[in-house]
Amino acid sequence: MSNDSQTENAQQFEPRIVAFFCNWCTYTAADLAGTSRLKYAPNVRVIRIMCSGRLDPQFVVKAFRDGADGVLIGGCHPGDCHYQEGNYKAYRRYALFQSMLKHMGIEEERFRLEWISASEGDKVQKVINEMTEQIRALGPLKLTSVPSYRAQEVQLDLAGVGVEGELL
Amino acid sequence: MRYIYYPGCSLKGTGRAYEESVLAVFRALELQFEELDDWNCCGATAYMAIDELQAFTLAARNLALAEKQFADEEEVNIIAPCSACYLVLMKAQHYIEEYTEIGDQIRSALKECHMEYEGRIRIRHPLDVFVNDIGLEKIKSLVRKPLDGLRVASYYGCQMVRPYKVFDHHYSPTTMDDLMRALGAKAVDWSLKTRCCGGSLTGTIEQVGMRLSFILLNEAQKRGANVIATSCPLCQFNLECYQGSMNRKFNGSVDLPAAYFTQLMGMAYGISNRELGLQRLFVPMTSQFSKKEGYQHVGV
Amino acid sequence: MEDSKGLWKIKYESDLFPEFGREIAASPGGENIFSCIQCGTCSGFCPLSLYMDYTPRRIIAMTRAGFKEEVLSSSMIWMCASCYGCTVECPKEIKITDVMYALKQRAIKEGVYPRRFLVPILAHSFFKSVWKHGRNTESHLIVSMYMKSNPFKMLTQSLLGMKLWLKGRMGIMTDSIRDKKSLQSLLQAVKKIQNGKAH
Amino acid sequence: MSAFDIQENGDFRIGVFVCDCGINIAGKVNVSAVAEFAGTLPNVVVTREYKFMCSDPGQELIQNDVKEFRLNRVVVASCSPLMHEATFRRATAEAGLNQYFFQMVNIREHVSWVTENEYLATEKAKALVAAAVRRVKVHRALESKSVPVNPDVLVVGGGIAGIHAALTIANAGKKVYLVEREPTIGGHMAKFDKTFPTLDCAACILTPKMSSVKAHKNITLWTYSEIDKVDGFAGNFTVRVKRKPRYIKEEDCVGCNLCVEACIFKEGKFEDEFNVGLSKRKPIYMPFPQATPSVVLIDPETCLHFKTGKCKQKCVEVCERGAIDFNQQEEFKEINVGAIILATGFKTFDPHRISEYGYGVYPNVYTSLEIERLVNASGPTQGEVLMRDGRKPKSVAIIHCVGSRDRKTNAYCSRVCCMYSLKLAHLIKERTGAEIYNYYIDMRTPGKGYEEFYDKLLQEGVHFIRGRVAEVTNWAMVPSEEDKLIIRAEDTLIGVARRVPVDMVILSVGLEAHDDAGEVQRLFNISCSKEGWFLERHPKLAPVSTFTDGIFIAGACQGPKDIPDTVAQAGAAAAEALAMVDIGHVELEPNTANVETVMCSGCKTCISMCPFSAITFDAENWRAEFNEALCKGCGTCVVTCPTGAAQQHLYTDDEMYEEIEGVLHYV
Ligand SMILES: Cc1cc2nc3c(=O)[nH]c(=O)nc-3n(C[C@H](O)[C@H](O)[C@H](O)COP(=O)(O)OP(=O)(O)OC[C@H]3O[C@@H](n4cnc5c(N)ncnc54)[C@H](O)[C@@H]3O)c2cc1C
Ligand SMILES: Cc1cc2nc3c(=O)[nH]c(=O)nc-3n(C[C@H](O)[C@H](O)[C@H](O)COP(=O)(O)OP(=O)(O)OC[C@H]3O[C@@H](n4cnc5c(N)ncnc54)[C@H](O)[C@@H]3O)c2cc1C
Ligand code: SF4
Ligand code: SF4
Ligand code: SF4
Ligand code: SF4
Ligand code: SF4
Ligand code: SF4
Ligand code: SF4
Ligand code: SF4
Helix, strand or coil, rough: CCHHHHHCCCCCCCCCEEEEEEECCCHHHHHHHHHHHCCCCCCCCEEEECCCHHHHHHHHHHHCCCCCCEEEEEEECCCCCCCCCHHHHHHHHHHHHHHHHHCCCCCHHHHEEEECCCCCCHHHHHHHHHHHHHHHHCCCCCCCCCCCCCCCHEEEEHHHHHHHHCCC | EEEEEECCCCCHHHHHHHHHHHHHHHHHHHEEEECCCCCCCCCHHHHHCCHHHHHHHHHHHHHHHHHHHHCCCEEEECCCCCCCHHHHHHHHHHHHHHHHHHHHHHHHHHHHHCCCCCEEEECCHHHHHHHHHCCCHHHHHHCCCCCCCCCCCCCCCCCCCCCCCCCCCCCCCCCCCHHHCCCCCCCCCCCCCCCCCCCCHHHHHHHHHHHHHHHHHHHHHCCEEEEECCCHHHHHHHHHHHHHHHHHHCCCCCCCCEHHHHHHHHHHEEECEEECHHHHHHCCCCCHHEEEECCCCCCC | CCCCCCCCCCHHHHHHHCHHHHHHHHHCCCCCCCHCCCCCHHHHHCCCCCHHHCCCHHHHHHHHHHHHHHHCCHHHHHHHHCCHHHHHHHCCCCCCHHHHHHHHHHHHHHHCCCCCCCCHHHHHHHHHHHHHCEEEEEEEEHHHHHHHCCCCCCCCCCHHHHEEECCCCCCCCCCCCCCCHHHHHHHHHHHHHHHHCCC | CHHHHHHHHCCCEEEEEEEECCCCCCCCCCCCHHHHHHHCCCCEEEEEEEECCCCCHHHHHHHHHHHHHCCCCCEEEEHHHHHHHHHHHHHHHEEECCCCCCEEEECCHHHHCCCHHHHHHHHHHHHHHHHHHHHHHHHCCCEEEEEECCCCCEEEEHHHHHHHHHHHHHHHHCCEEEECCCCCCCCCCHHHEEEECCCHHHHHHHHHHHHHHCCCCCCCEEEEEEEEEEEEECCEEEEEEEEECCECCCCCCCCCCCCHHCCCCCCCCCCCCCCCCCCCCCCCCCCCCCCCCCCCCCCCCCCCHHCCCCCHHHHHHHHHCCCECEEHHHHHHEECCEEEEECCCEEEEEHHHCCCHEEECCCEEEEEEHHHCCCCCCCCCCCCCCCCCCCCCEEEEEEEEECCCCCCCCCCCCCCCCHHHHHHHHHHHHHCEEEEEEEECCCCCCCCCCCHHHHHHHCCCCEEECCCCEEEEEECCCCCHHEEEEEEEEEECEEEEEEEEEEEEEEEEEEEEECCHHHHHHHHCCCCCCCEECCEEEECECCCEECCCCCCECCCCCCCCCCCHHHHHHHHHHHHHHHHHHCEEECCCCCCCCEEECCCCCCCCCHHCCCCCEEEECCCCEEEEEEECCCCCCCCCHHHHCCCEECCCCCCCCHHHHHHHHHHCCC
């Protein structure tokens, strides 16, 4: 979706959303949505990771900096992680990072974490459609300044919560 | 907790005894309530057949008025004793939430008339409030003349439990039976607790409506009931007013008082017959009880 | 279709209204009708199905198939007492009672309901009374209904009315709300919005 | 690996292969446009469009191009990698490249099948291809590790599925552990008298199999046991089994039942689980005569000794073998296995949930499982069909689809109840001559000999009423209905509501996943469908595999099915497990974490993050040390490493960044 001049409806803003889906659940669920022929908004590009625990906050920053209007993470339901607790860690990072994004002026709707199990193809559809609409309503992401923070600090903070933090 | 009381049209007419007994019981239970100021028709079923949106708008006006009246309350509890009102108000609420188009239209119409419905409303049936808010313990503690030996067939009717299963089962509810037992009565075990009484059909396709009511009365009587307890003015009317014609038409012999469950509560609390509107019944309670040992204090 | 006696029982595809089912499905509460598996639970549960010309199940099937004329002129839709039994029992979660409302509204709109059939008349009387007074007074309602449909029947009913009156259960005074103006303008406003939407 | 080094130096030659998948992709995505676009991307030297890329000619096309165009990177845009990644990696390897110099793009499941608009679908496919082309450049040559496999197999659940799988594997000469939760194996099938459609006697076909399980030298049978913990991975699982105390020394008990007779309870007093409560047992009991192992057990909840400590212990007195041991404790066993088969079966729907049918209200309303026991020659009535009041029913209604095909309970069809309802109708008719009414929505009899069975029943004069029952009441309208159960339903074929009075009602309850399916699923790290059935890897192509390598599923735990299908699946699962343990080794995906030694600051952050304790600290060199054998490749540690020293193969930061950039700015 580069130059939307070609789209039939060139005026309409088409959000670009990068999704990081866990191989075991949400990626499979997205496959299931496909085999079930569930139609959803074409605005999401899915990147496969082995576990939501692999989701590095820097990927999110990178995505926003490179023009994404939203970032979606899909992981297994609490208790179902293929690697025991990667999704808990993802959640803790997500919660902390969400508040950081707020400081950067990025609305919370633009960064979303969802638990979607391998059998929930319909949830993939629902979440993607919902998120696309929400971001469409928000309009394109305008980064006033490229988020500048010392990656290392965040990293340590996040690692800290990763170990100590309580889920929810 | 404070409640808003929404009587609805029937409780001012054929269902007057319901209003009288509901209010008497409210007082006995020391329930805090206010009548909804300038309430209008709930939008009732028949109205809905013509124009659903207008029906829901009528309901929404009541909801908006209630929110205004209890502006400082986080959740506004409206007690609607008539099952039809209870359902229509609740249905309007559901439709406003579920169908955004209906919700939007009604909200903007309200706005034009300087009203607003925020969604703070919880519609309650008095049975729900009595059993779940006040509790059987307290209800029991106030009994002064237990309904010993009285065999009550609790009749819940349709709309209190369907389609929204708010506080009891949609097919085999038990709340009213529990309440009756708390008053000292015996709950008759029967399987027609929620079968339709014919609703407004008694007024339109009379034979059919009467037939449905007859089935209920006949079965309750067969199962040994001395009285059938109702929770809706239309049910009560149907079950009571046609017993003579029914017997002629269907070659039956039903003779069973149909009282509001609140009247039975009032009796157990020793409230006077007149206060409970017992004199307004067509089939007097005495017709059954005088034959019964154990329960004697009704003298209408 | 010629009649119910089995003559001429064939329906030509060209006599159907294929869009009818979709239209009803699009009205609030109608959304699941295409999931109906014709199991008959609705009709089995319906306390009135034995008096109906078509059972609720058949109405759903006919609606879906586009038998618009038969459905709208059926007595069934007026006989439904709104007990919601079918709705809570349906294994496909079809809101059958609400579908009946949608069909009633449609029938009234198209003016095809059975003449002198009391239910639509009751509904109309009701509508008028509320529009005027904000509440309905049962006695007035009954009088006006019988006047329109079957004045003769009034005589048999008046006995009951008398009894009710004697028991203090039938007012003669019209019950009314204070702020009738606001109610009427509210109803008008919603009507306007609705019509605006339709065009 | 010197050949790869040159290519890593930057001289990339990439081939992009875009698949039509018949019309599955080409029907929505403009495949030629995607291929053409790919050709414009830097370093892409050849692009192709082909009808079926995974077919032999498709793979050959890739291999020829690798040679002809001296490709050193391959991108295939087709279906989900979960489907064909292995296929194309193999093709890449066979062309002489390292198989990880390949990247797959999912433009079917994630694009063509889910997108409405053709233009937007094509654009999305282009973005994904662009990302893969960028990513594949930073791929590194990797070696997949091969580890030896433990040849033993664990089977969980001893129903017909578990029994059949265990025997098949044991007969192939491998060692099997069969773990069953109940005191005996046999599962549901052991409760039946006859099985459809052939009406062969369930016991006659099942009990010989049960005894061979017990007797087989390769099978270790642990009943009354549960899985407590599972560790490891395909080929090398470590499993802890909890053995519940039965207060009987299993090795010593010969199943003579003397103790049962001697027990101070003269009559059975407690609900008999095997007869689903239709009869009573004592505190010490044999679940049923053919129970395997043939060993009694004591229920501490009801035994006087356990409850009061004051029993005369007649049971102990009479047991000459001294097999009773009140001090038995829970025991844990740890075993190592290479593959696991789950065969935990199902539970029946609890009809209390549909109060319209009066189960638990009217005593003569039964579930089908109760009737299976009633018609069973070894059941509580020796096969006589008697109701709770001792009468023989003169009329019986069988209600189909109870708890099935109903969005309020279970939306799916339970698949076996039509057939078992026919079976029960036949058996009851045969034994009582009663009038039988089957109430069905649709009669589902797809199977060999099944429709013929239905036809037989029709001829036997069983009534079939097409209509889902609305309610069962005791409300009589006419004299003939007095004291009967009245079934109210519409006969939809006639279009009339009917009331049929009967003596007995049978609810054909559906099949449901066990309540603890979620826990079992977590224990074994597999997935469940929404309804709780274990999820197969692919419904057609991998029906007994799960997404977790080395763990297979068989029987009704995967979804409702009858015995023939259960056994077929059990055989398939056994074959898959055998195939795996027989090769002797498994290839591991090299997506493990590793550390760039020079960059590691020794901060130890990563160490506590690893759920598998794969990282240790090397104090001498002051750095983290990664154990690839223990690492399962989640990548969590990588995220927390502040220096970027920790990386995950196949998902390095570089690879991820390239992919992110790729999807976002492809032109
Ligand atoms: C009333 C009825 C009648 C039927 N009649 C027929 C028929 O006539 N013909 C036919 O082909 N099919 C029939 N079926 C279907 C048949 O029962 C199933 O196909 C068959 O039982 C499936 O076998 P299974 O081994 O997969 O499951 P099950 O028989 O359920 O066995 C599973 C076993 O696993 C054990 N288990 C469960 N969880 C655990 C755990 N966590 N750890 C250890 N062990 C566990 C259970 O205790 C059980 O022993 C009928 C079903 C019903 C309900
Ligand atoms: C119209 C139709 C649509 C279907 N759609 C679906 C569907 O959507 N989903 C689904 O799950 N199932 C579907 N099926 C069923 C599906 O086709 C079968 O389940 C499946 O094909 C069975 O595979 P098979 O290998 O057993 O048999 P086959 O596909 O028949 O293969 C048997 C092979 O053996 C060869 N052969 C035969 N005799 C000999 C011999 N003597 N010597 C050597 N070779 C021999 C044949 O040439 C053939 O290649 C459908 C069936 C039909 C008819
Ligand atoms: S109950 Fe529901 S599914 Fe069954 S026939 Fe009626 S509408 Fe259709
Ligand atoms: S709501 Fe109407 S159609 Fe449905 S069961 Fe009741 S009377 Fe019958
Ligand atoms: S415990 Fe002893 S007496 Fe009882 S069955 Fe076993 S061997 Fe026989
Ligand atoms: S200890 Fe007593 S109650 Fe328990 S099994 Fe032995 S004899 Fe029976
Ligand atoms: S197999 Fe038959 S009885 Fe069972 S759910 Fe399916 S249709 Fe209903
Ligand atoms: S023969 Fe085929 S089409 Fe007919 S019922 Fe069986 S599966 Fe369906
Ligand atoms: S990738 Fe996961 S399993 Fe491997 S070392 Fe890192 S945290 Fe441990
Ligand atoms: S987190 Fe990184 S730097 Fe710290 S010990 Fe682990 S690998 Fe080394």
